[in-house]
Amino acid sequence: MVLDAPAPISFYWGPDCLYFYNDAYLQVLGDKHPAALASPFWGSWEELREGFTPILAEALAGRACNLSDIRFTVVRDGVPETAYFSYALFPVFDAAGNVAGILNPAADTTATFISNRRREFQLRLGDLLRALTDPAEVVAEASALLGEYLGVGRVAYLTVDDGGAAGSVGRDWTNGSLPSVAGTAVNLDDFGIFAAEGARAGRPLIVGDASTDKRCAPYAHAYAALGVRAVLAIPLLKNGRLRVILNAHDAAPHRWTKAQVGMAEDMLERTWAAVETASAQAALRRERDESEYIFDNMAEGFALLDPDWRIVRMNAEGLRLTHQTTAGVIGRSHWELWPDLLGTPVEALYRQVRDQRTSGTIDIPYTLPGGDVWMEVRAYPALEGGLALFFRDVSARKQAETQLREADRRKDEFLAMLAHELRNPLAPISAAADLLQLGKVDEARVRQTSQIIGRQVRHMTSLVDDLLDVSRVTRGLAELDMQGLDLHRIVTDAIEQVTPLIRMRGHHLALELTPAAPLVMGDRNRLVQVFANLLNNAAKYTPEGGHIGLRTEVRPGNVLFHVTDTGIGMAPELAARAFDLFSQAERSSDRSLGGLGLGLALVKSLVQLHGGTVTCASGGLGQGSRFTVCLPRLAAQEDDGAGVLAVEPALHDGGGPLRIMVVDDNVDAASILALLLESAGHQVVVEYDARDALALSTAGSWDVFLLDIGLPGMDGNELAQRLRAQTGTAGATLIAVTGYGQESDRAQTAAAGFDHHLVKPVDIDELFAILATVTRAGA
Structure with missing residues (x-):
């Protein structure tokens, strides 16, 4: 049987x-x-x-x-x-x-058993992949499962680069008989051209025993480096490009069956799909987490509305801005929460964005529990007919815009006023010039005309000086000559400057000064300017016959000066910005009170430079005004001679007429200056070109050179340097006559060798005072 x-x-x-x-x-x-x-x-x-x-x-x-x-x-x-x-x-x-x-x-029963095992492997693999969401875990767990079913020592998942020539192992599995190769870089050609080309063509590599396989003999070192004798490598191509290679390794010879190759192919195909899915899901989760993080931490509110206007989501800033809670808004209708927005431009914007699928922006004033705010709302179409809203509190921006508009309005008013103020003196100057050109004017009329021109020029010069002064001080370019000062004497000097205007307008000035003279550390000229400006302001804006008061108050660490008047007063909104640049009260079109409204801005800047404060108060229109200056007090023991004011040096007469050269490319300016100097008995020569002046300077002796700085070809500074370098003119007095009066300009002329710096239009009294100190050459 x-x-x-x-x-x-x-x-x-x-x-x-x-x-x-x-x-x-x-x-x-x-x-x-x-x-x-x-x-x-x-x-x-x-x-x-x-x-x-x-x-x-x-x-x-x-x-x-x-x-x-x-x-x-x-x-x-x-x-x-x-x-x-x-x-x-x-x-x-x-x-x-x-x-x-x-x-x-x-x-x-080998075939049946393996068939059943493959089916079991596929079921377990499917269950495994469904439960995993991390791409690295998918590769690691699937590799372990395949290694268990194949009975091999190691399974490695090799990701291939875009060129298909090399790759790296991200995760692998071993049973302990072979070491891990995770993180290893692999060059495919190292394992044989047959292996690399086969992989790029999509053919699996099956090596039962590398030590006896003739194909592997030339590359035995590469297989030995991995510690393997049996290799099963399954390539995966997507869109014609090699993407990954699944490797099963064993340290002993292994007869790879069709079933085992099929299991490896199953695992690779399904794992790749799972990795792709897991990667996509991970990317989506990252995007979702990033979006949630951004929305929850952004500096503006965000809300998402569904097609029925229900709030689906609102971030933390949105809840803070609207004074709501998550439980109080999610699932509720926007119009239920904010019914007062129905029928407003906000509703119209939302419906337009939802229906036309276009974005829109609106700024709205709104009252919240915390107060009135301006809210900027940006609406965008969202999925499935919903809306995405971004909103933020722009109250500060709105306030700044309002302030800028107001400042711009005041600037325009100031420029119009400046133009008017400059045209006023130009009219009599122009008329006087026309009168003088007639030629038949008697000496008395010429004298009267000259006086008119002089007054108007001084007025224009004062206007320009005010502009330059406020510019220097407000930009922090003014330099203070600090010393201990008796402010009673400062006040006296300021009153002396304003007395003519006070007398002209018939005002009564009441002084209430403390018996002890308060001492401060300051710049004498600048502090006189501060109090003169305040008193001048009071005199100009107080109707004739009014009352002006100046009272001092001494405190332990400060000295206070109160300047009061019974003038036109100020509305509360003007009092709040009285010290702003370009800010002033309404003026009549005839500009009878004059000025540019720069005085108070200058006062504030100068007081702050001295470490003090200045405030303004008024009971309203017609109720007069009060200005209070507070300055740090200087203790008596710190004075070191405070109260002793510097005395201007006395001028002394010169020794007779001087020989003067005037150099200016402006013919009219040079000619009129020469006439003035000649009228004072001086010998004057005029040159309009710097090189001609330099050539003429070597002929004879010269006492004074009056040089314009902005000369063509060779400027006044260079001409001064050359005059100083010549033996015959090295000792002459050099006077710069220029339209530039900044400290930097004065420093340049001093460095060039000038003795004096005069700003156009030249103050004739100052010029004659300088000439009176000059000794004639050879005297």
Whole structure:
């Protein structure tokens, strides 16, 4: 029966279990045949003794046994191979009822077993991939599962670069028999051109034993470096490009079956899809988390509305701005929360954005529990007909815009006033010039005309000086000559300057000064300017016959000066900005009171430079005004001679007429200056070009040179330097006559060798005073 059966059958005979079998059983024995024939069972299957002994004992005891899918390592074609068999052990009894042998029919169930295993692998892989969301975990867990089913030492997932020539291992799995290669960079050509080109073509690499595979011999070092003899590499191409290679490694030779290759291909394809999905989901989660972080931390409010106007989401800043809570807004209608916006431009904007799918912006005033605010709202169309709203408090911006508009209005008014103020003196100057050109004017009329021109020029000069002064001081360019001062004397000097105007307008000036003279550290001229401006302001804006008061008040650390008047007063809004640049009260079109309204801005800047403050108060229009200056007090012991004011040096007469050269490319300016100097008895020569003047300077002796700075070709500074370098003119007095009067301009002329710096139009009294100090050459 055994010999004739087509299925594999063996028979164990006698107490030694002598082994007999048919030809079909040879597939189970492999290379154990023919040595196993008629030999004891354990001689051929020693490796099964531990697990098989109890089963064999059962059969020898007379009990039949059935075993399914028992794993055997069989050698086929010289290569060890794992196979699975199902078989039964049936005891065979002799006439006495004793077990004489064991009949062992067997069936090779390897194909069925592997098919079932592959199906089981696919199910487990599917369950595994569904549960994972991190791409790295997907690769790691799937690699471990494949390694377990293939029975190999390592599974590595190699990501290939865009060129398809190299890659790197992100995550791998090992059973301990091989080290991890995670993070290793791999060059595909190192493992053979056949391997690299096959991978790029999408063909799997199957190496059962690298030590005997002739293809691998030239690249044995690369395989040895990985510690492998068996390699299964499955490439994956997407859109014609090699993306990844799945590698299964074993340290021992391995016969790769079609089933195992199929399992690896299944794993790679499904893992790639899972990795792509997980990567996309991770990117979406990152975008969602980033969006949530941005929205929750942005400096403006955000709200998302669904098509039915319900609030789906609002960030923390939005809740703060609207004084709401998350529970109080989510799911509620926008119009239920803010019903007062219905029927307003806000509703119209929202409906336009929702219906036309275009964005829009609006600024709205709104009253919130915290007060009135201006809110900027930007609306954008959202998905499924909803709205995305961004809003922020722009009250500060609105206030700044209002202030800028007001400042711009005041600037325009100031410029119009400046133009008017400058045109006023130009009219009589122009008329006087026309009168003088008639030629038939008697000496008295010429004198009167000259006086008119002089007054108007001085007035224009004062206007320009005010503009320059306020510019220098407000920009912090003014330099203070600080010394200890008796402010009673400062007040006296200021009153002296304003007395003519007070007398002209018939005002009564009341002084109330403290007995002890308060001392401060300051600049004498600038503080006189401060109090003169305040008193002048009071005199101009108080109707004739009014009252002006000046009172001092001494405190432990400060000195206060109160200037009061019974004048026109100020409205509250004007009093609040009285010291702003370009700010002034309404004026009549005839500009009868004069001035540019710069005085108070200058007062404030100068007082602040002295470490003090100045304030303004008024009961309203017609109620008069009060200005209070507060300055830090200087203790008497700190004075070191405070109160002793510097005395201007006395001028002394010169020794007779001087020889003067005037150099100016402005013919009219040079000519009129020469006439004035000649009228005072001086000998004057006029030159309009710097080089001609330099050439003429070597002829004769010269006492004074009056040089314009802005000369063509060679400027006045260079001309002065050359005059100083000449022996004949080195000792002459050099006077700069220029339209530039900044400190930097004065420093340049001083460096060039000038003795004096006069600003156009020249103050004739100042010029004559300078000339009076000059000694004639050779005297």
